[in-house]
Each structure stands twice: as structure tokens, then as C-alpha cells.
Amino acid sequence: MQRTKANQNKFFVGYRKHSIVCPSPKGPIVLFSVILPNDTADVKVMLPLLDMMKKIEGLKVDYLVADLGYFDADDQKEALLKHDVAVVTEIKKNTIIPEHCTPEGKPECEQGHALVFDGFDKDTYTAWFRGDDDKCAACPLQGLCEKQFGYSFTENPFFNGPVPQGSMLQEHMLNFRKQVELAFAQESNLLTSVMKHKKVPVRTTEHVGKWFILRDAFRLIERMIAHVRETILPPNHVAASRSCKRFKWNKYRCRWQDKRLQTAIKKMQITTQGIRFSKNRD
Known part of the structure; x- marks a missing residue:
């Protein structure tokens, strides 16, 4: 089975990833994902994702932008009335x-x-x-x-x-969704290359889900490290750390050389005393 979607390989991998993604200055960040077979309709996934999102402590989402696969009037009503989340989508060509x-x-x-x-x-x-x-x-x-x-x-x-349709907020949210779609295309291509590798046993839905969890976790850790470097650590912390290590090494080296010098002096003193004692004895 082949596809003609932009920026993606022409072969399906057989799985579909549904994710809740939030924006950040460094790009989209995946909060959590659900891996389902490719024949699962997108409409059946949105409300369970909102239920999972409620379990994250301290997370409050007011708006959720989605593609036309999640375009459903009943789901959008339930999302706002029950979950207090406004789902934003475009309108289909055949919409009344x-x-x-x-x-x-x-x-x-x-x-x-x-x-x-x-x-x-x-x-x-x-x-x-x-x-x-x-x-x-x-x-x-x-x-x-x-x-x-x-x-x-x-x-x-x-x-x-x-x-509302055509507002500045909707336009901004739809542009963010395009960024997420591009990131999904890159992940799909990477997963396809991994599945073609004979030594990597990524075949079942469970294995694919674990692979995506690790990918999302590593990406989140990288963003956390970058955030700490930009907000907490000083700008020249790398050079300062290297100079500090160099100073400690030189200090340790000086102490080591001082100990060797003191040991040599003691040996010389012992030898000198022995020579003096032998001279006095003679």
C-alpha cells in the first residue's frame, strides 16, 4: 500500500501515532502519545486523549488544534462541555x-x-x-x-x-499544527528505516509504542538540558568548568610535586646525617 503524502515515505508502516503536543521556543514538545493500528479512525481517539490529559497533574489546556481527521461536531461539543477544552479545526469543503x-x-x-x-x-x-x-x-x-x-x-x-473561523488565533494555531505535521513526517520516515533494519526487532504495536516513548523521552530530556543551560547556568559555564578542572588538576599536581620534593629532602637529610655520623666516628 502506498501514499502520496508530502515529506513522507510512500509506504505505510502500519501504525498511527496520536500525540498531544505543546509549543515551545525550541519547537514542538510531545507530552504523551498513543500508538494504534493504522485502520483506527482518528475521531475515536480524541476524547480518550483528553481523558489521559486530565491525569497529568498541573496541566491545564484551554485550546487543542487538530487536523480534519478529528473533525466531528459531537466530539467537539463533548470536549468543551465535559473536558473544558476548545477543539480548533478547519472546515471541510462539504461542510454546510x-x-x-x-x-x-x-x-x-x-x-x-x-x-x-x-x-x-x-x-x-x-x-x-x-x-x-x-x-x-x-x-x-x-x-x-x-x-x-x-x-x-x-x-x-x-x-x-x-x-472563530478565520481569526488570528486560529491562524496561529493552524500554523503550529503544520510544524507538528512536519515533525510527524520525520518520525514516520525514521520509523520506516528502523523497521527495515533486520537487527532491530521493531514490528509489533507494543514495540513501536516503546520506541516512540523512548524517542519522546530523549527529546524532552534534551529540551530540559537546553532550558537549564539557557536560564540557570552562566553563558560561559563550559569554559569556566574547564578552567576550574584545569586549576584543580594543576593544584593537585603541585601538591604531588611538593610531596615528592619533601620526600627527597627527608632522604637527603637522613643521608647527610649518616655521613656526618660516620665522619664523627672516624
């Missing part, structure tokens, strides 16, 4: 767009003016939009319009969520 929205999913008023996002009420799960002041000033319905529009999240979670 509401009448008050543009083809890109942005809401408009009756006069066709684009609305401005005014916040999301978590008590009523309502997305609020307001009219643009510049466009409303010249609108003939200015005196009759309330300039406030509320849309229920439960009726249409794709367009009425905490992160």
Missing part, C-alpha cells in the same frame, strides 16, 4: 455553512458587513460578535440594529466556538 456566514465561515450582519468577535460566554456557551464601528456608522439600519449578535455553540460548534 450557516446563512449568516461567508464561505470562509466568518459571520456577517444582514447588510453583509463582517462582524468582530466580542468574546465567548462559557456560562451559556454563546459566541458573541459585534458590528464594526466604521461600517456601522454609514449603515442605513444603524438606528434599528442592536449591533450585538449571539450564536449558540451547541447548535453549531464548528462556527460558534471560542476560536
